[in-house]
Amino acid sequence: MSDKEFIKIKNVSKKFDDVVAVDDVNIDIAKGEFFSLLGPSGCGKTTLLRILAGFEYPSFGKVLIDNIDVTDITPNLRPTNMVFQNYAIFPHINVKRNIEFGLRKEKLSREELNQRVNDALKMVQLEGYEDRFSNQLSGGQRQRIALARALVKQPKVLLLDEPLGALDKKLREEMQLELRKLQRSVGITFIFVTHDQEEAMTMSDRVAVMNKGQILQISPPKDLYNNPKNLFVGDFIGQINFLESEVKSVDQQNVKVSIKNLGDYTLTYIDNINQGESIVCAIRPETIQITKNNDQIKSDISVKGKISNTSFYGNMTYVYVEIEGIKKPLMISTSDPLEGLTYNSDCFININLKDIRLIKKN
Amino acid sequence: MYKKNNILFLYSILYFAFLYIPVMLLPVFSFNDAIHMVFPLKGFTLKWYDQMIHASRLHQALFNSIKVGVIASIFSTLIALLAAKAFTKYKLRLRQLSYGAILLPFVIPEIIIAVSLIVLWTGMGLQLGLIPVTLSHILFCTPFCMLVLISRMEGFDKNLEEAAMDLGENAWGTFWRVTFPLVLPAIVASLLLSFVISFDEFILAFFLTSNDQTLPLYMWGQLRFPKKLPHVLALGAVIIVATSIIVMLSYWLRNLGNPSGKKNNIGGI
Numbered sequence A: 001m002s003d004k005e006f007i008k009i010k011n012v013s014k015k016f017d018d019v020v021a022v023d024d025v026n027i028d029i030a031k032g033e034f035f036s037l038l039g040p041s042g043c044g045k046t047t048l049l050r051i052l053a054g055f056e057y058p059s060f061g062k063v064l065i066d067n068i069d070v071t072d073i074t075p076n077l078r079p080t081n082m083v084f085q086n087y088a089i090f091p092h093i094n095v096k097r098n099i100e101f102g103l104r105k106e107k108l109s110r111e112e113l114n115q116r117v118n119d120a121l122k123m124v125q126l127e128g129y130e131d132r133f134s135n136q137l138s139g140g141q142r143q144r145i146a147l148a149r150a151l152v153k154q155p156k157v158l159l160l161d162e163p164l165g166a167l168d169k170k171l172r173e174e175m176q177l178e179l180r181k182l183q184r185s186v187g188i189t190f191i192f193v194t195h196d197q198e199e200a201m202t203m204s205d206r207v208a209v210m211n212k213g214q215i216l217q218i219s220p221p222k223d224l225y226n227n228p229k230n231l232f233v234g235d236f237i238g239q240i241n242f243l244e245s246e247v248k249s250v251d252q253q254n255v256k257v258s259i260k261n262l263g264d265y266t267l268t269y270i271d272n273i274n275q276g277e278s279i280v281c282a283i284r285p286e287t288i289q290i291t292k293n294n295d296q297i298k299s300d301i302s303v304k305g306k307i308s309n310t311s312f313y314g315n316m317t318y319v320y321v322e323i324e325g326i327k328k329p330l331m332i333s334t335s336d337p338l339e340g341l342t343y344n345s346d347c348f349i350n351i352n353l354k355d356i357r358l359i360k361k362n
Numbered sequence B: 001m002y003k004k005n006n007i008l009f010l011y012s013i014l015y016f017a018f019l020y021i022p023v024m025l026l027p028v029f030s031f032n033d034a035i036h037m038v039f040p041l042k043g044f045t046l047k048w049y050d051q052m053i054h055a056s057r058l059h060q061a062l063f064n065s066i067k068v069g070v071i072a073s074i075f076s077t078l079i080a081l082l083a084a085k086a087f088t089k090y091k092l093r094l095r096q097l098s099y100g101a102i103l104l105p106f107v108i109p110e111i112i113i114a115v116s117l118i119v120l121w122t123g124m125g126l127q128l129g130l131i132p133v134t135l136s137h138i139l140f141c142t143p144f145c146m147l148v149l150i151s152r153m154e155g156f157d158k159n160l161e162e163a164a165m166d167l168g169e170n171a172w173g174t175f176w177r178v179t180f181p182l183v184l185p186a187i188v189a190s191l192l193l194s195f196v197i198s199f200d201e202f203i204l205a206f207f208l209t210s211n212d213q214t215l216p217l218y219m220w221g222q223l224r225f226p227k228k229l230p231h232v233l234a235l236g237a238v239i240i241v242a243t244s245i246i247v248m249l250s251y252w253l254r255n256l257g258n259p260s261g262k263k264n265n266i267g268g269i
């Protein structure tokens, strides 16, 4: 057994009638990892999580946890616990009895039980809330109780389905930090579902980006941002410019591409590309520099354009620059907007080849 | 503002007076030492209650009514429970239509139901008596039970059952620790409500019974003899108190531990 393959999702698919909710997913998750499933609404995140919890049976493939095939094991016997999107706190019993709900089978003494409940409440900083009922708790408190109720079972894996979705922005950010801290201290493997890319990026060790039931890329957040392998991933994570290009020639290390209207350049090789293929050059807006004249800084590509729009975001400004022959204005972000670079004024944009990422189409 | 509130206050006083004064006359006269129900009151007495306690045909009728009511409430609640579960669990096609069909018995005049049932039961070769009355009460009470149970089950969160399983309970444990306690108040409310409906139902019982009287029939029979009137008043007073307690209990139970914490009063029953 390897800790790198603590959870193994092998060729898992799930069909509902004619909808393919999960499409041939393969993921290995390491022990103690904070792993996120990120993707737009309806892409199959919840379905995949429910397959891990045992609430859905995969149409194909299997799931291994800690080297045991759990595909045919019912939810009550799996070493997983789940925090539901709506928390699902039992309304007819108080917080204390909610938390000890899952401990019945362990046949603990009253003192041990109280100790466990106390520890769990302490962990989520809600000591003294034992006697409250669900409808006497705020959204954030409910979320913590759901967390405590799952963690008190000391599962091998904790599954969380958009647990912060119902909270307001400030509380959500607070809980993100707390959750990450908690995960580090308990050392349990977390699988966290979200459609919020910022949330996934700030909290996770690794993120799997999903679309239409498929996993498009699994990477640490930094890699996901800096080296998107796929147009969807590049577009979904942060802001990005795509430039239409064509492969001129390929050798072992280099690719010569012709970027539409910007000229021919030599870039680093990526896998599986062929001469004559049409390809996309992706550039993050913060790697492009904007100047008034073309001799101010040294760069690999320098081209003239016209500012078509600017939007101010406090710590930075987005500048949109139209370049002749390129359909979509380039988006550039800069922390110090230059004097005189206003709407309709001429400017130069500067790009370095090291900031360009080649992405295959489709 | 102040004036407007005054008018509103007056209106509510009149409203409650209109509703309750006629009903309150019953208990008042049941303690009155006279046969006729006329003012002025003659003096305080408990003899009508004494008479009531010793009327053996009354006891028989009361016993019949309780028997019919208990059986009818259990069966109509059971039928409605299963139907309501199906109704809320599956996204039935024609859902609106079936909901309408459930509510239809409320708007059909009871006398029409009584006539059709007498045709039905006699056609099936059933002897008139308490059995057809009970069967009819089951039919009659079921829609009321449905309303109570559906309104409760609609708000039921399927995630709660899944959460229980996730925390280690099997199907049986999940039912007893989560599903049942959450639906229990509605079941009890449904039992109480259908019992009360059956208990004071007159038209169906009148059409379908033979010699065995239910309590409402017994009381109606007594009204023809002025001398017997006072102890019926006493009985009426007792029934008013008892049914009010039952109805209030069922209201309270229905909203007890409601998952959403909100009051849910679909149907207003």
Ligand SMILES: Nc1ncnc2c1ncn2[C@@H]1O[C@H](COP(=O)(O)OP(=O)(O)OP(=O)(O)O)[C@@H](O)[C@H]1O
Pocket: A016, A017, A019, A020, A021, A039, A040, A041, A042, A043, A044, A045, A046, A047, A048, A195
């Ligand atoms: N029980 C079901 N029956 C039929 N189709 C389903 C069922 N559950 C999910 N689906 C479909 O599967 C697809 C994936 O759904 P899923 O709930 O996994 O999406 P999601 O990524 O969690 O979306 P969201 O972010 O909106 O929660 C959707 O098209 C959905 O309509």
Ligand SMILES: [Mg+2]
Pocket: A045, A046, A047
């Ligand atoms: Mg979901």
